[in-house]
Amino acid sequence: MPRTGTSRTSTICLQCGGTTWARRIGTHLVRLTEPASLAGKEIHVYRVALQECKACGCRILTRAGRAKVERCVTRGIQLFLGFLS
Numbered sequence: 850m851p852r853t854g855t856s857r858t859s860t861i862c863l864q865c866g867g868t869t870w871a872r873r874i875g876t877h878l879v880r881l882t883e884p885a886s887l888a889g890k891e892i893h894v895y896r897v898a899l900q901e902c903k904a905c906g907c908r909i910l911t912r913a914g915r916a917k918v919e920r921c922v923t924r925g926i927q928l929f930l931g932f933l934s
């Protein structure tokens with residue numbers, strides 16, 4: 850089984866099992882489920898790094914994208930709750 854020294858463990862597409870991805874920048878929508886007072890509210894995170902499966906076109910967040918989404922969701926919850934003014 851050939852291996853290249855630079856490639857990390859490839860992500861496998863949950864939809865089709867594909868392992869080839871194209872880089873994309875897109876908007877990621879998060880629907881809050883907690884805290885209960887904010888359940889159902891949506892946070893749009895813009896310009897997030899995504900990867901798109903070349904086989905089926907489904908999109909998932911990259912590691913960097915996920916970190917950005919987590920930061921934005923944390924800040925969004927604080928804004929919704931009025932912690933920041």
Ligand SMILES: [Zn+2]
Nearest residue numbers: 862865902905
């Ligand atoms: Zn796929």
